[in-house]
Amino acid sequence: MSRTVLVTGFEPFGGRDVNASWEAVRRLEQLWDGPERLVVACLPVAFAAAPERLGALLAALTPDLVVCVGEAGGRQVVSLERVALNLVDARNPDNAGSAPVDVPVVAGGPTAYLSTLPVKACAAAVRATGVPAEVSHSAGTFVCNATSYALLHALAGSGTRAGFVHVPAIWEGGADRTGGAAEDAGRVARALAAVVRTALDVAADVGGSAGTLD
Numbered sequence: 001m002s003r004t005v006l007v008t009g010f011e012p013f014g015g016r017d018v019n020a021s022w023e024a025v026r027r028l029e030q031l032w033d034g035p036e037r038l039v040v041a042c043l044p045v046a047f048a049a050a051p052e053r054l055g056a057l058l059a060a061l062t063p064d065l066v067v068c069v070g071e072a073g074g075r076q077v078v079s080l081e082r083v084a085l086n087l088v089d090a091r092n093p094d095n096a097g098s099a100p101v102d103v104p105v106v107a108g109g110p111t112a113y114l115s116t117l118p119v120k121a122c123a124a125a126v127r128a129t130g131v132p133a134e135v136s137h138s139a140g141t142f143v144c145n146a147t148s149y150a151l152l153h154a155l156a157g158s159g160t161r162a163g164f165v166h167v168p169a170i171w172e173g174g175a176d177r178t179g180g181a182a183e184d185a186g187r188v189a190r191a192l193a194a195v196v197r198t199a200l201d202v203a204a205d206v207g208g209s210a211g212t213l214d
Helices: 020-031 049-061 119-128 143-155 181-201
Strands: 004-010 037-043 065-072 078-081 083-085 101-103 112-114 133-136 161-168
Touching: 004 020, 004 049, 004 181, 020 037, 020 065, 020 161, 020 181, 037 049, 049 143, 065 143, 065 181, 078 119, 078 181, 083 143, 112 143, 119 133, 119 181, 143 161, 161 181
Parallel strands: 004 037, 004 065, 065 161, 078 133
Antiparallel strands: 078 161, 083 112
C-alpha cells in the first residue's frame, strides 16, 4: 500500500494577495510523481483554526509523513525548523483578529518539541537543488510556530515523521530577487520535493553541526 504524505501551506496574510508557502505547495502538487500519495491543504492563518484544520486532516488521512510550510518575510533561504515552542506571543493579530500574548499553544504541554524530520539531511538536499537552505532553531512565536507545535504534539509517539519548513516571502521583491513569481515558486516547490523525498528515504539524519553562534 502506498504511503501518504500531507503537505500544507497557508492562506494569504497581512493584506497580501498570495502566500508564498501555499503557492509553492500548489506547485509541488503539480510536479509530484510519487509513488507516494501526496495530499496538499491550505491552512488558515489563525491560532485556533489552523491546528483544528490540521487535526482534522491528520484524523482523516493518517499520513506517514507531514510537512507544514509557512512564509517567513525576513528570510532569504529555505529554513528547516528544528524546534517548536509551546508559546504564543503575537505581535500582530491573526486573520481572525486574535493576538494572544504569553500563552501556551497547548496548556500543560511540554516546553518544546524537536522536529522528527532529518533536518540536516533535508537542508543538504535542498541545497543540492540550487536553493539556499539552513537548519533554523526558532520558528518564531506566531501561527507558524503554533502550527508546528500542534503538529508535533498531535503526533508525539506515533512514529509518523513531521516537521515545519519556512520559505521566503518571494513576492516581496527586493534587490536579491532574480525571477518572477512563477519561477520563484517553482524553485521552492522543487526544494520542498527534495525535503519530502529525503524525509521519506533517509532513516537517520546526517552528522555535522547545524548550530549557530547567536
